[in-house]
Amino acid sequence: MQSKISIKDLDFFYGKAQALFDISLEIPEREVVAFIGPSGCGKSTFLRTLNRMNDTIPIASVKGQVIIDGKDIYAPGTDVVALRRKVGMVFQKSNPFPKSIFENVAYGIRINGIHSSKEDLNDRVEKALRDAALWDEVKDRLSMSAFGLSGGQQQRLCIARALAVQPDVILMDEPASALDPIATQKIEELVVELKKNYTIVIVTHNMQQAARVSDRTAFFMLGKLIEYNPTQKMFTNPDEKLTEDYITGRFG
Amino acid sequence: MEHRIIDQQLDLLRDKILLLGGATEAAVNRAMQALVERDSELAKKVLDEDKIIDQMELEIDQMSIEILALQQPAAHDLRFVISVAKITPILERIADHASSIADAAIVLNNEPQIKNYVDFPIMAKTAAEMLRSALDAFTSEDSQLSREVIKRDKEIDSSYKRVFNELLEMMIDNPQSTTGAAHLLFVAKHLERIGDYVKDICELNVYLTEAAFIKHSKHS
Numbered sequence: 511m512q513s514k515i516s517i518k519d520l521d522f523f524y525g526k527a528q529a530l531f532d533i534s535l536e537i538p539e540r541e542v543v544a545f546i547g548p549s550g551c552g553k554s555t556f557l558r559t560l561n562r563m564n565d566t567i568p569i570a571s572v573k574g575q576v577i578i579d580g581k582d583i584y585a586p587g588t589d590v591v592a593l594r595r596k597v598g599m600v601f602q603k604s605n606p607f608p609k610s611i612f613e614n615v616a617y618g619i620r621i622n623g624i625h626s627s628k629e630d631l632n633d634r635v636e637k638a639l640r641d642a643a644l645w646d647e648v649k650d651r652l653s654m655s656a657f658g659l660s661g662g663q664q665q666r667l668c669i670a671r672a673l674a675v676q677p678d679v680i681l682m683d684e685p686a687s688a689l690d691p692i693a694t695q696k697i698e699e700l701v702v703e704l705k706k707n708y709t710i711v712i713v714t715h716n717m718q719q720a721a722r723v724s725d726r727t728a729f730f731m732l733g734k735l736i737e738y739n740p741t742q743k744m745f746t747n748p749d750e751k752l753t754e755d756y757i758t759g760r761f762g
Numbered sequence: 763m764e765h766r767i768i769d770q771q772l773d774l775l776r777d778k779i780l781l782l783g784g785a786t787e788a789a790v791n792r793a794m795q796a797l798v799e800r801d802s803e804l805a806k807k808v809l810d811e812d813k814i815i816d817q818m819e820l821e822i823d824q825m826s827i828e829i830l831a832l833q834q835p836a837a838h839d840l841r842f843v844i845s846v847a848k849i850t851p852i853l854e855r856i857a858d859h860a861s862s863i864a865d866a867a868i869v870l871n872n873e874p875q876i877k878n879y880v881d882f883p884i885m886a887k888t889a890a891e892m893l894r895s896a897l898d899a900f901t902s903e904d905s906q907l908s909r910e911v912i913k914r915d916k917e918i919d920s921s922y923k924r925v926f927n928e929l930l931e932m933m934i935d936n937p938q939s940t941t942g943a944a945h946l947l948f949v950a951k952h953l954e955r956i957g958d959y960v961k962d963i964c965e966l967n968v969y970l971t972e973a974a975f976i977k978h979s980k981h982s
Contacts, residue, residue, distance in 0.1 A: 718834060745836045747973030757836045759766050 514539040514679060514709040515560060520574035522555055522733075524567070529555050533574075533735045535728060542701055542710045544724035544741065546717060548756065552733040553713050557681050560711065561597035562590050578679070595622060598672035602684040604664035606656035606671075611648050614656045614667055615639060618675040634674060641707075642670035643700050662693025669700065673708075680704065682712040686719065698723050717757055721745050729753045768833040772842060775825055776901075779846050779853075782818045783897040786853045789815065789860035790893060790956060794886035797867040797949065800875070808864035812857055819854040822846065838970075845970040849900065852959050852966075856893065859952040859959075866945045866952075876942040881928070885921040885953045888914065892960040899964065905971040908964035918957035925950040 515537040522530035530552045537543050545553040555564065562583060564570045575582045583593055595618075606614050615635045618624075625631040635652075639645040644666040648659070656667055665685060672680055682701070686694040701710055701723045714720050720727050721741060728738040729752070737744065737753045748754045755761055789808050796805035826847040829835060835843050892911050899907040929943045929950070965977045 717836070721836075746840060748837055754837045758839050759768070 512539045513537060514578065515711075516575075516577040517560075518575040518577065520556075520559065520572065520576065522552070522559060522564070522573075523571045525569040528733065530559070530733045535735060535738055537709060537711060538726075539709050540705055540707070541725040542705050542712060542723050544720035544727045545711065545713045545730060546715075546720050546727060546756070547730035547736075548761070549715075551730040553728075553730045554683055555733075556730065557683055557711060557713050560679070560681055561594050561599060562588075563594075563599065565590065595675045596677055597679040597681060598675065598677035599681045600665070600668050600672055600683070600685050602687055604661060604668050604688075606659075606664050606667050609656060610653045611656050611659070611667065612652040615670050615674045618671060622675055624675065638670040638674035639667075641673050641704070642666045643696060643703070644670055660693070662689050662696060665689060665693070665697060666700065669697075669704075673704075677708065679709045679711070682710065684713055684715060687715060694719070717745075729756060731756070768829065768835060768839060771825070771829050771833065772835075772839060775822065775829065775843070775846055778818065778822050778825065779850060780897070780901065782815065782822065782850065782853050783893075783900070785811070785815050785818065786857045786860070787890065787893050787897065789857045790863075790886070791890055793860040793863035793867065794883065794890075796864055797870065798883055798886075800867075800871045802868050802871045805864040805867040805871070809861055812861045815854060815857040819850050822850045826850075841970050841973060845900075845966045848966050849963050852962050856956050856959050859956050863949050863952050866949050870942055870945050873942050876932070876936075876939045876946075881921060881925045882946075882949065882953075885918060885925065885950065888917050888921065889953050889956045889960070892918075892957060893963075896960045896963045896967065899967050900970070903967070903971045905968045908967040908971075911964045912961050915957045915961045918954055922950050922954040 513536040515535075517533055517535045517537075520530060520533040521528060533556060545557060547553045558564045559572060559576060560578075560583075564572070572584055574584075576584060578593075578597065581588075607617060609617070612635055615638050616631055619631055619634050625634055636645060636649075639648060644663060647663060648667075651658075656664065659667060669680075669685075686697045689697065698719060701712065704710060705725075712720075712724065724741045726738065727741045727744040729736045729744070729748075729750075731752060737748060737750045739749065743749075744753065745757060748757065789811060792804055793808045795801065796808065826843050829843050833839075892914050895907060895911045898904070899911065926947065929947050933940045933943045962977070965975075968974055968976050
C-alpha cells in the first residue's frame with residue numbers, strides 16, 4: 511500500500527488541554543478513508559491537522575509528524591498556502607462566496623495564477639464543475655449568484671471550487687450532514703467517483719455513509735484512535751469491543 | 763450498556779429460531795419413533811405439525827428482513843441476523859426430511875416388519891444429538907462445540923453406507939422385501955441428509971461467533 515499521508519505519533523493541544531493522543535495512521539493514495547466517532551472525539555480536529563487548518567487557532571499546538579508525499583507538513587519553512595492548495599477542504603455547511611457560480615470556481619484558479627489564458631480559465635472552470643457532477647445543472651446560468659443553488663448544489667459547487675486548484679487530497683468534514691437523502695446520495699456517488707483521481711478523507715456522523723463510501727475506516731474516541739481497518743472488516747467484524755459498541759449503537 | 767431498540771427484536775428473533783429448532787428436533791425424533799415403534803398415529807402428527815414449522819419459517823424470514831431494513835445492524839448484530847436467516851431454511855428442510863420419514867413410516871407400518879431396525883435408531887440418535895448440539899452451540903455461541911459436531915457427520919455417513927449395503931443384500935436375497943427395503947433406503951438417505959444440514963448449521967455458528975467462513979474449506 512502506497513501511503514499518500516503518514517501520520518506519526520501525533521499529539522494535539524488546545525492550550526494545555528490535549529485533544530489528540532499519539533495518533534499514527536497511514537492513508538493510502540486514491541482511497542477514501544472515513545473518520546467516525548462520537549461528538550468531541552477529535553475526528554474533525556484530526557482532519558484539520560492534515561492541512562494545518564488548526565493553525566488559525568492561536569492556542570493550538572501540534573507534536574508529531576504529518577508526512578504528505580514524503581514531506582512533513584509541520585516542518586519549518588512549509589508553504590502553508592501551497593499545502594492547502596494541495597490538500598483541499600470541504601466543510602459541513604456549504605460556504606459559497608457571494609459571487610456568481612463561475613466566479614466561485616474561477617477564484618482559486620485566478621489567485622493561484624493557474625490558468626494561461628481566458629479560454630484556459632473557462633476550460634478549467636468547466637472541468638471542475640464537471641468533476642463535481644454539477645456542470646449539467648448550472649452550465650446555462652454560470653453568471654447567476656451561487657446563492658440561488660440548492661443546498662446540495664452549493665455543496666457540490668464548494669467541491670468544484672476545491673477541485674479547481676488541482677489538489678491531490680480532499681478533506682471533507684461532514685459534507686452531507688445538512689443535505690436531504692437525494693443530495694446526500696449525489697455527494698456519496700461523487701466521493702466514490704473522485705477517488706479515481708484523489709485521496710479523500712471524510713469525517714461523518716453517518717455510519718452508513720462511512721460504510722457506503724469508504725475503503726478504510728478509523729474510529730476515534732476521546733482523542734484516541736481506537737481502531738483503523740478496512741471498512742468491510744470494521745462493519746462486519748471489528749477487532750475492538752469499543753468499535754463494536756459504537757457502530758452497533760450501544761453508546762454514542 | 764444502554765438498551766437499544768434492536769435488542770428487543772434480536773431477542774425475539776433468537777426466541778423464534780430456538781422454538782423452530784425445538785420443533786424441528788421434535789419432528790425428527792417423533793418420525794423415527796413412529797418408524798421404530800410402528801406408530802402411524804405419531805407419524806401423522808409429524809406430518810400435521812410440519813405446517814406449523816413452515817409458518818415459523820415465514821415469520822423468521824419476515825422478521826429478519828425487517829431488522830435488516832429498519833435497524834441496519836452491524837458487526838455481531840449483523841452476523842446474528844444473517845446466521846438466523848440462513849439457518850432457518852435449513853431447519854425447515856430438516857423438518858421436511860422428518861416428514862418424509864413419517865410418510866415412509868406410515869407405508870412401512872402397513873407391511874410386515876422386514877428388518878430389525880438396529881442401525882436406524884443409532885443413526886437417528888446420532889442425527890438427533892448432532893442437531894441438539896448444533897442448536898446448543900448456536901445459543902451459547904460455542905464455535906468449539908460446532909466444530910466437534912461437524913466432525914460427527916462422518917459417523918452418520920458411515921452408518922449410511924452400512925445400512926445401504928445391508929438393505930441391498932436384503933433385496934437380492936429376498937425380492938419380496940424390495941418395496942419395504944426401498945422405503946428404508948430412503949429413510950437412511952433422509953437421515954444422512956439431516957447430518958449434512960446440521961453440518962451447515964454448525965458452519966454458520968462458526969461464522970456467527972468468529973466471523974470466519976469455514977464452508978467449503980478443509981476445516982469444515
